[in-house]
Amino acid sequence: MKPSRDPFPTIYDVAQASGLSIATISRALNSPEKVSAATRERVMRTIEEIGFVPKADARARALQSTGRIGVVTPFFTAPSFVARLRGIADAISPTNYEMVVYPVDSSERIQHYVQTLPLTRSLDGLIIVSMAVSDEDARRLREYQVETVLIEFPHPSLNTIEIDDFEGGLMAGQYLIAKGHERIAFIGVADLPEYAIHPENRRLLGFRKAMSRAGLPLPEEYVCNVPYRIELNESARRLLDLPERPTAIFAATDLQAMGLLKIAREKGLRVPEDLAIVGFDDIDFADYVGLTTIRQHMYRSGKLAVELLLSRLKQPDIDVQHLKLQLELVERSTT
Amino acid sequence: MKPSRDPFPTIYDVAQASGLSIATISRALNSPEKVSAATRERVMRTIEEIGFVPKADARARALQSTGRIGVVTPFFTAPSFVARLRGIADAISPTNYEMVVYPVDSSERIQHYVQTLPLTRSLDGLIIVSMAVSDEDARRLREYQVETVLIEFPHPSLNTIEIDDFEGGLMAGQYLIAKGHERIAFIGVADLPEYAIHPENRRLLGFRKAMSRAGLPLPEEYVCNVPYRIELNESARRLLDLPERPTAIFAATDLQAMGLLKIAREKGLRVPEDLAIVGFDDIDFADYVGLTTIRQHMYRSGKLAVELLLSRLKQPDIDVQHLKLQLELVERSTT
DNA sequence: CTATATTATGAAAGTGCTTTCATGAAAGCA
DNA sequence: TGCTTTCATGAAAGCACTTTCATAATATAG
Incomplete structure (x- = not known):
């Protein structure tokens, strides 16, 4: 594979210019912790020098995934939603997925999301928080193979995390x-x-x-x-x-x-x-x-949802799961 | 290369189903004049039958049709961050931008984000909340032409929303x-x-x-x-x-x-x-x-950040702005 | 009917990137 | 000081298509 004289440099050019391998360039960009600080620095400098911009489509192709997890949530006015969202974010953060938030503020909106998100196939997974999902929606989600986890709403054919x-x-x-x-x-x-x-x-x-x-x-x-x-x-x-x-x-x-x-x-x-x-x-x-x-363990429910999703993304053949989170009475001074 | 059982077939599936080669399928799709009418017809039919949609296209389309605004934020433990995030989300929601959240939980992470987000993730805009941005970072952000708004941190060459x-x-x-x-x-x-x-x-x-x-x-x-x-x-x-x-x-x-x-x-x-x-x-x-x-008007600061960003995206030539949000003393019963 | 020019097609070599696997170097330990 | 671990790195095998190049099939001319 030869580096090109193209106006658009590739990682091969970066590799050559920096005297490193393309693998290292890729790593420096996507999982910097796997590369020594010195190398990272060297890579970033070279990238800047030759004006390299990674091509998104090539990346998606190699990755076979968009690297995106969508979170559909009724808009977080409630303090409780926040804890859940935090759990979700904390769990997504160490992975290379990005977290795309779709706030819902009307019932048309949720409908719209459920109908269009799977079609564009721009998401690897979807977490739907505290929203009702119809059988029709569920069917669609399954048909288009968007791994989905429902939090706080039960559905037999989708992964769910329920509160009793x-x-x-x-x-x-x-x-x-x-x-x-x-x-x-x-x-x-x-x-x-x-x-x-x-x-x-x-x-x-x-x-x-x-x-x-x-x-x-x-x-x-x-x-x-x-x-x-x-x-x-x-x-x-x-x-x-x-x-x-x-x-x-x-x-x-x-x-x-x-x-x-x-x-x-x-x-x-x-x-x-x-x-x-x-x-x-x-x-x-x-x-x-x-x-x-x-x-109810809000934070944990969010975290669990992501873990469930990730495990299904790795092994799509495992059965849908219905997790039920344990409730717990916390006795304080108002009783 | 094997055809897959996927509900999302590749050209390999089309090739197999039609008894043609992947090259022909590709040509029928991209340069139909290089293919005989009969074959073209045959290809189109099988494509229809097995419901093939080129993946790369779908991805590229999906990425292009909607804009993306990244939000880099120290991870929302504090109740105050949440209000801000809500402001951001509320302002993004009615637009056709997506909100992509990048939680920061270490200084390496923020470094990495600032260095790579602009090039890797094809973001249209970036909102950085309550994080320090070095001159070097700022220069990079400008160079990669990612419209950026800083909340709660001042920088002369970037848009900022500051609290006094x-x-x-x-x-x-x-x-x-x-x-x-x-x-x-x-x-x-x-x-x-x-x-x-x-x-x-x-x-x-x-x-x-x-x-x-x-x-x-x-x-x-x-x-x-x-x-x-x-x-x-x-x-x-x-x-x-x-x-x-x-x-x-x-x-x-x-x-x-x-x-x-x-x-x-x-x-x-x-x-x-x-x-x-x-x-x-x-x-x-x-x-x-x-x-x-x-x-300090948390919600408003988030909302304003988005509005500032959007206005700059529309008219990239206007000067960077430094907004200062008014503080307000709220007198209640602890004084 | 041959000889030749034209197509239509497939095999295989890219495309730019990610990731696995193997390896050499550095670090830790006895 | 020798031996095991860990760590950083490179080679190479994908990924889903596109394109090149060679070839088989057909058409055209002599």
Whole structure:
């Protein structure tokens, strides 16, 4: 293979000019840690001197892959998404894949992504976070061989990482009941956008189960939905003003639990003496405010998703996997 | 070379299925006049039958049709980074650019990114968040003509979005002084990784300036560095145990201010009566805990970076810009 | 009908890059 | 000081196509 007199130098030219082999040039560019610092420096200098620019198509050809992993995620307003994204990024980072983020802010958008991303074949893998995927979408993804991992949404024909929300609700309920509470209320999420999934419903179901098992009533006024942010609305306040005020509340998310905590304190209620609170998620700040909560391992779920994806990319023939992440009750000072 | 069982056939598959050679397939596709009408017809039919799409084309098309904006960021442990990233994503999302995230977790990595991203990854633009960029790096970026925007780090020859940390420190100091405090301490960051920048130093400088202007002393034991997380270390505790305890503390970040708040409460100090606290950043939870702080518009900085980038991509000839984001004192209940 | 010019086609040699494997050198260890 | 490990490097085998070059097939002319 001869270096060319072309206006576009190749790695062969770089190799010759630097007195190294093409392999070393390639490595210096793609996995610098495999090359000594001195050589790396030498390579970069030569590259600059002769004005070499690697050709993307040749690279893709040799690589047989685009080297890209897409992450479709409802846009990260929630603190919990962030931890997950961090897990994803941390896992992708040491590989040579790049992480392409596709934020979703409407249901058309997710539709659009699922339909077009596989077609262009510009991705090796796709991680879909907390979004519903229809059978049709799943079929398409499979047909076009885009390795896919779903986080927090189940689908039989795709790899999934699931959270057992029902179980989580059950745990929270049982825990509060074991603590002796009999009047326990539930706070769900009122304002999730249409494209989001609704894990809080299953959390409520689990909680209901715990209550009925214990023979405790769960009157309708004990179940209320509030917006998903720290500042809760009137209905949360109303809950605390009921003639028969609950002695404990299970909030479907930590953010709401924290809002509740604030309201309770404003009203002069002592936590946990007058009111016990259990959240869900275990976001970073839960520890700070001492919130008892059901921990779902956000970071780990993201990391796991990537690992699952990578393993499937290496061995496409292994079966789809459905991982279920263990939940964990973290007891702090609000109960 | 064997034809594959892939649902994405190669020309080898087409060749085999049609009983022709790969060369002919290639010609039929690229220079049809060199092939007889009959063969051409035959080729086209089999192509249709087995659903062949040339891979290289698909890749090249995919890479060209959408622009790519790279985001190099120290990996988002801090809540503040997240808001910025959100701003970036929100601004990219409506355009037809893709957002490619390159997390940095070591100084070699940032070096490598700055050196190779511009040439290897065919990026249209690059946003570098909170990372130092050397003159050498800057020169390289310019030479490779990758439009670049630096957030939180100044460089004369690149677009930048800066925060006036000095001014912020000054504001915090002046505010506390105006409140009548005379013994004011400062908490900086002890454990930033080597690859990170150090805005807290300039915040301290500004703060120092405010103190000296007011003729107030800032004894050495009033300046201490603690790890960048909520759980502060001993030196923060020691600060509150000093015989001449400060009546106010300016923390270089909200996270540390919150940690301090917790310690102060544990020690039975009333905030703000016994100890006033001012933070820096205005992270989401600052409002929740009622922290007085210097707000830097994280979200906006991210959004602005993208807008700046896009405008430069449209008109590459306009001058580099250096935007300075206004800081804002948000008064809440810790002062 | 031969001899010759024209095509249409396939074998095989590129294309510019990545990666595996083997090797020589340097480093660590007894 | 000799022996094992580790590390940096190069040779060479792909990758999915394109192109060159030689050849078989056909057409054209004499």
